Amino acid sequence: MNDLIIQKPLPIADGDSQAFWDGLKIGQLLLQHCADCGHVQYYQQRICRQCQSENLQHKAASGRGTVHSYSVVYRAPGPAFKQDVPYAVLLIDLEEGPRMISSLVGKDFDVLDFDVPVQLETIKITDDVYLPCFHVVNK
């Protein structure tokens, strides 16, 4: 097996998403707010998915959300993730409205449940890539 096989897929920013990945490097999860129709969207693109306006503003999310659904992965999707299993993939409903895919920080799966509150935690992967992950907020 060669290096290609153990390397995790890393996001490669494009013209639509550069600001998003830059924001994560300073701890910000940027959402796009449409100044024309008020729609808030995740992920980044040049036009509003609701009204097609180009009048979009980046604003940092609060980082607060709840778990809409989740699944604990025991069989890795390829060799790159083998050392990580088990890990939990989450569908998070952000306080601002949008839903996103993320993963749980750590392996405390017992605290995972539908609708439990979670908080953003950016995780450094490389000097250029930070991923927006979440941990469960202890009540």
Added chain:
Amino acid sequence: MPRSLRGKVAIVGVGQSPSGRVPSRSPLDLTADATLKALADAGMDKSEIDGVLTGNAFASSFHRFSIALSEYLNIQPAYSNTLQVSGATAGAAVNTAAAAIHAGLADTVLVACGDSLLTGMTPDMAIRAMTESRDQQYEMPFGIPVANTFAMTAQRHMKEYGTTAEQFAQVAVTFREHASRTPGAQKTEPITIEDVLNSKMVTTPYHKLDCSLISDGAVALILTSAEKAKDYTNDPIYILGGGEYYSHEHIFLMPDLTQTGAVQSAKKAYEMAGISANDIDVAGIYDCFTGTVVMMLEDLGFCKKGEGGAFVESGEITYGGKIPTNTHGGMLSYAHPGIPAAWFHFAEVVRQLRGSCGERQVIGAEHGLVHTLGAGFSTQATTVLGTESTL
């Protein structure tokens, strides 16, 4: 009157390669093998094929699989495309072929697909297959296999409707029973609900036996106009209706995790066919995971939303039940060579409607439905088929 495909086009030939573990045979070889068998089934010479539609094969390096297949068979079609809507490619290809024939772009279309996921993948090809199917920026960095997208919908279904792991497991048990009657099925030894629940967890709530197989294999279908169909066979199986729906790319933009675009694709297909779910005698439903079937039974109208688990548990998807489903054993037990997997559902439903299924025959089947889907319920394609008596 809305434009309609009802009764305009028929499937006149079905062929399949050996499936399961078939080493040392390339995806093109397998697909050509299936094609030659479909031609023989139709009693047709390959010179009559002027259209070729396929999906892509992971274990083949050809970008234009339909063109490569044509060259392999020495066919020069006037109409061709290699479609990619993941698991829904089979239904989309049949619907599209029917539309092309009805519109005059081709007279007779080969709709084929083959792959060798089990024995034909180099490590590089396996990586491509494993990582390319989800978005590289907003999904894949979190280690989200496509299985996980389906798993999260199943988890939510359990939460909202009380569906149980035992009910999901029953789908695998039923399809294994079906496979035990089907020559060529990859897995035929009986399993119990306990076997499913005791098999290794893959991604909650799905155990290994809740997940479809990995296989080699190919299927070919030959479609031609209703006018020409009787030249080839006494049992043409007609396309009565087709409908598709594509609701999202990212799983986080799926409008509702427990209700899918199959509602819309089926509605369109039923309306075109002029029938409802109650009229369907036999079904082929894409079964990448057990819970997928439970949700589709609801969205295709065979039972009410939230009642799919109980519907399966009470024996409604096997012989004597409301809708015998995947009578060949499906992707869970017959074969799952990737994109070609749902072509086997078409092959089985056509054979059921022809009345040629022997001991696994659904007696008197006249209306059949095939529903294919993919990519975390992103892509949905429904096709309603019928015998001549349904026209």
